[in-house]
Amino acid sequence: MNPDDPLLKILVCPLDKGPLTLLESGDALYNPRLRRRYPVRDGIPQLLPASGEAVSDEEHDRITDGLQPQP
Numbered sequence: 001m002n003p004d005d006p007l008l009k010i011l012v013c014p015l016d017k018g019p020l021t022l023l024e025s026g027d028a029l030y031n032p033r034l035r036r037r038y039p040v041r042d043g044i045p046q047l048l049p050a051s052g053e054a055v056s057d058e059e060h061d062r063i064t065d066g067l068q069p070q071p
Contacts (some may be wrong), residue, residue, distance in 0.1 A: 014049045035060045
């Protein structure tokens with residue numbers, strides 16, 4: 001996925017239904033509220049609840065430091 005993909009505006013976390021952010025690497029979507037990362041495989045977001053993985057506090061800090069504010 002790329003940051004300009006219009007699909008990003010409608011994708012939501014399967015658990016809290018809130019918006020997701022594409023990570024810089026483009027290989028995962030991130031929910032900072034629940035601190036869960038969802039993989040993107042072959043350009044397809046894997047948004048089943050079981051596909052998400054929790055991230056550590058340190059990784060959350062690293063990820064959120066690199067996120068750009070959403071308009």
